[in-house]
Amino acid sequence: MAAESIDISNAMLTEPTALGDWMLVAPVGLPILFGAVLLMVRHETRLHAGIAIAGLLLTLGANAALLLQVLADGPKVMTMGRWLPPFGISFTADALGASLALVATLVASVCALYAMKDIGATGRRYGFYPFLMLLMAGVGGSFLTGDIFNLYVWFEVFLISSFGLLILGSTDRQLDGATKYAILNLVGTTLFLTATAYLYGTFGTLNMADIARKADAMRETGPLMTLAVLYLLAFGMKAAAFPVNFWLPASYHTPRIVTAALFGGVLTKVGVYALLRVLVMLFPVERAELSGVIAWVAAGTMVLGIMGAIAQSDIRRVLGFVVISGVGVMLAGLALGTEIGLTGTILYAFHSVLAMTALYLLAGVIKELGGSYSLHELGGLYRAYPAMGAFALVLMLAVAGLPPASGLWPKVLLVRASLEAGWPWLSFAILLTGLLTTIALGRVYILAIWRNGPSGVPADAATGAPGYGYASMALLCVPIILLGIYPEPFIRVAEAAAVGLLDASGYIGAVFPAEAVQ
Amino acid sequence: MRTLIFRTVAPYLTSLMILFSIFVLLRGHNEPGGGFIGGLIAASAFAIYGIACGVSPVRRALYFHPMAISGFGLLVSAISGWLSLAFKVPFMTGLWTKVSVLGVPVDLSTVLFFDIGVYLVVLGSITSVALALEEREHG
Amino acid sequence: MEVALSFVVSVFFAVAIYLMLSKHIIRILLGVSIFGNAVNLSIFTAGRLMREVPPIIPEALPIPEAATANPLPQALVLTAIVISFSLFAFLLVLAFRAYQELGTDDTDGMRVAEPEGEPMPPLGY
Numbered sequence: 001m002a003a004e005s006i007d008i009s010n011a012m013l014t015e016p017t018a019l020g021d022w023m024l025v026a027p028v029g030l031p032i033l034f035g036a037v038l039l040m041v042r043h044e045t046r047l048h049a050g051i052a053i054a055g056l057l058l059t060l061g062a063n064a065a066l067l068l069q070v071l072a073d074g075p076k077v078m079t080m081g082r083w084l085p086p087f088g089i090s091f092t093a094d095a096l097g098a099s100l101a102l103v104a105t106l107v108a109s110v111c112a113l114y115a116m117k118d119i120g121a122t123g124r125r126y127g128f129y130p131f132l133m134l135l136m137a138g139v140g141g142s143f144l145t146g147d148i149f150n151l152y153v154w155f156e157v158f159l160i161s162s163f164g165l166l167i168l169g170s171t172d173r174q175l176d177g178a179t180k181y182a183i184l185n186l187v188g189t190t191l192f193l194t195a196t197a198y199l200y201g202t203f204g205t206l207n208m209a210d211i212a213r214k215a216d217a218m219r220e221t222g223p224l225m226t227l228a229v230l231y232l233l234a235f236g237m238k239a240a241a242f243p244v245n246f247w248l249p250a251s252y253h254t255p256r257i258v259t260a261a262l263f264g265g266v267l268t269k270v271g272v273y274a275l276l277r278v279l280v281m282l283f284p285v286e287r288a289e290l291s292g293v294i295a296w297v298a299a300g301t302m303v304l305g306i307m308g309a310i311a312q313s314d315i316r317r318v319l320g321f322v323v324i325s326g327v328g329v330m331l332a333g334l335a336l337g338t339e340i341g342l343t344g345t346i347l348y349a350f351h352s353v354l355a356m357t358a359l360y361l362l363a364g365v366i367k368e369l370g371g372s373y374s375l376h377e378l379g380g381l382y383r384a385y386p387a388m389g390a391f392a393l394v395l396m397l398a399v400a401g402l403p404p405a406s407g408l409w410p411k412v413l414l415v416r417a418s419l420e421a422g423w424p425w426l427s428f429a430i431l432l433t434g435l436l437t438t439i440a441l442g443r444v445y446i447l448a449i450w451r452n453g454p455s456g457v458p459a460d461a462a463t464g465a466p467g468y469g470y471a472s473m474a475l476l477c478v479p480i481i482l483l484g485i486y487p488e489p490f491i492r493v494a495e496a497a498a499v500g501l502l503d504a505s506g507y508i509g510a511v512f513p514a515e516a517v518q
Numbered sequence: 519m520r521t522l523i524f525r526t527v528a529p530y531l532t533s534l535m536i537l538f539s540i541f542v543l544l545r546g547h548n549e550p551g552g553g554f555i556g557g558l559i560a561a562s563a564f565a566i567y568g569i570a571c572g573v574s575p576v577r578r579a580l581y582f583h584p585m586a587i588s589g590f591g592l593l594v595s596a597i598s599g600w601l602s603l604a605f606k607v608p609f610m611t612g613l614w615t616k617v618s619v620l621g622v623p624v625d626l627s628t629v630l631f632f633d634i635g636v637y638l639v640v641l642g643s644i645t646s647v648a649l650a651l652e653e654r655e656h657g
Numbered sequence: 658m659e660v661a662l663s664f665v666v667s668v669f670f671a672v673a674i675y676l677m678l679s680k681h682i683i684r685i686l687l688g689v690s691i692f693g694n695a696v697n698l699s700i701f702t703a704g705r706l707m708r709e710v711p712p713i714i715p716e717a718l719p720i721p722e723a724a725t726a727n728p729l730p731q732a733l734v735l736t737a738i739v740i741s742f743s744l745f746a747f748l749l750v751l752a753f754r755a756y757q758e759l760g761t762d763d764t765d766g767m768r769v770a771e772p773e774g775e776p777m778p779p780l781g782y
Contacts, residue, residue, distance in 0.1 A: 037589070
């Protein structure tokens with residue numbers, strides 16, 4: 001057979017793959033394996049939490065190893081099925097993707113712990129833990145893939161899993177919220193696919209490193225601005241940026257609280273990640289031209305989002321709007337596009353994943369102890385549960401961006417970056433958002449925890465402290481406070497991520513090693 | 519829908535369709551066909567059986583819960599990707615081997631197992647959706 | 658050929674967006690489905706069209722003999738069809754359930770999660 005004599009080294013990888021490279025696939029492959037096992041044993045509900053937490057901890061270890069490798073040696077690549085890029089799909093981890101994947105897996109593990117109590121046998125049989133694992137596979141894949149169509153596939157993977165999680169319980173409210181969430185998110189991802197279709201028609205390639213190196217040559221002839229705007233719209237929808245954010249407050253208060261915690265922490269950040277990846281790395285010139293628009297979108301998202309939070313009386317709906325305003329703060333760095341600005345955005349993404357998840361879990365604990373989510377009915381919790389009051393104070397300071405917790409430093413970086421860029425109004429918007437967040441969450445604190453409520457101390461105060469809730473919040477508070485009082489290592493990671501985005505040569509060189517040598 | 523003719527024909531139709539779906543699945547090796555389309559054919563076979571004879575006979579015939587079948591398929595697919603670990607090639611690399619079954623050479627590959635996994639995933643998930651819809655309509 | 662298909666794509670987009678602007682869930686779903694098809698068709702067109710030359714490499718050659726149809730858009734479209742199919746199946750079930758439970762498929766009437774006329778949060782302590 002003549003085929004045997006063909007030299008395949010131009011198209012296929014011929015050298016053996018090192019074991020360390022598998023850390024790149026493990027954050028996606030492990031959750032899929034564990035999710036599959038969980039689907040098979042769905043009636044053995046007592047085993048679920050253990051299997052899921054074991055799987056997530058393994059994934060967490062793989063993520064941490066991957067991040068260390070990436071920080072030490074630069075971006076890592078694994079080419080699926082040996083087909084060399086741009087023909088094969090390559091998984092490419094740089095500091096941005098690896099660090100976000102690590103933080104996301106961390107909060108997912110904490111959510112799995114919290115769910116041990118929150119999700120009963122019915123919810124487990126319905127498939128909470130399998131959906132959680134598949135959601136994390138989708139999120140990990142989105143952060144680590146180096147192929148834009150593959151990114152779409154991972155978006156859909158976590159979208160489908162999020163549908164399953166969202167309607168867990170099938171109450172009327174959930175069906176209502178899930179309908180709006182599902183349709184609008186499906187439209188968003190279809191827009192993403194539309195943009196990808198035009199991108200493929202323009203570039204003839206889908207590998208992100210390949211696109212990044214060809215973008216300069218294509219700028220004269222190709223409709224890159226159209227592509228950038230389409231991606232801005234599609235990912236803005238996923239990230240819940242202002243004019244296209246209405247699916248979020250309509251749905252995030254309906255699911256089980258641990259689901260809401262995971263969604264509020266992780267899912268919008270995947271949209272922000274995709275915006276950073278596509279607009280900063282692939283279309284930097286177009287991003288610079290669009291920066292005015294993005295800045296207005298950012299300011300609108302953060303200020304209008306937090307004003308929505310002030311008008312709510314249900315804690316979960318307050319938090320939904322706080323998530324939106326956090327997305328606005330992250331978009332500010334995208335609008336600036338400077339190294340400090342992007343560092344601030346990425347650092348804020350770490351903070352927001354941790355703090356929003358913790359805050360939703362806090363809402364779950366408040367509901368468990370106080371019996372309600374409504375600010376009209378809550379009260380007297382501080383007297384009965386001072387420890388919970390302490391957690392609440394730390395988390396609310398974190399989200400409001402006040403010391404000693406995690407929200408301070410990213411905002412400092414972003415304010416500095418916007419002043420340096422000559423946009424004082426943007427820094428004013430960030431600071432105003434901080435003030436309004438303090439008001440919104442401070443009121444939650446005063447009404448739900450501090451005051452002697454209308455019902456006084458809840459009657460079932462004797463039930464004792466919620467162990468899982470406290471443990472989960474404590475686990476999340478450790479990195480939150482660490483980020484507040486010793487931010488240097490976090491800033492260094494975020495800086496490495498921002499530098500890697502602004503100068504894609506490391507990313508391109510990792511995917512196409514032959515050309516890096518030339 | 520539960521006419522006598524339909525109820526009599528349905529089991530034969532279902533078994534024929536499942537046979538055909540397996541044919542399509544294996545044919546996908548070298549020719550048009552494959553796990554996804556095969557799984558769809560099998561799922562529609564069970565849907566027809568469900569329309570004719572009700573949902574509980576389908577659940578009995580499947581024995582395993584559709585979602586468990588789906589999970590098993592996902593596991594098979596994932597493992598066929600992970601097998602590359604042992605051969606020092608990247609994730610999802612197609613590995614081939616020839617075995618002789620009764621003197622007939624048969625190509626076995628991770629690609630085939632991946633496809634069988636896809637077949638089971640599609641069969642399981644579409645069947646569970648179809649059964650859920652039918653259950654609601656009749657019950 | 659590409660020009661003709663781009664007109665088809667534009668008609669699909671127009672129909673889809675018109676349907677999605679409706680208040681009724683079932684029309685929105687039909688719109689979403691057509692939207693997906695419009696995108697699939699545009700991926701297909703973006704990959705350049707070529708008639709009746711399957712991308713199959715003869716056994717003796719390392720590359721195809723003549724220019725063939727581009728196989729990549731076909732793979733992409735197939736993936737997109739599979740995904741949108743499963744999402745659409747899920748959405749249909751969800752919409753059906755929502756219609757049964759909420760008793761309406763009018764999005765204006767679906768106010769269970771966000772009821773109208775909610776009281777403001779307490780203003781004093």
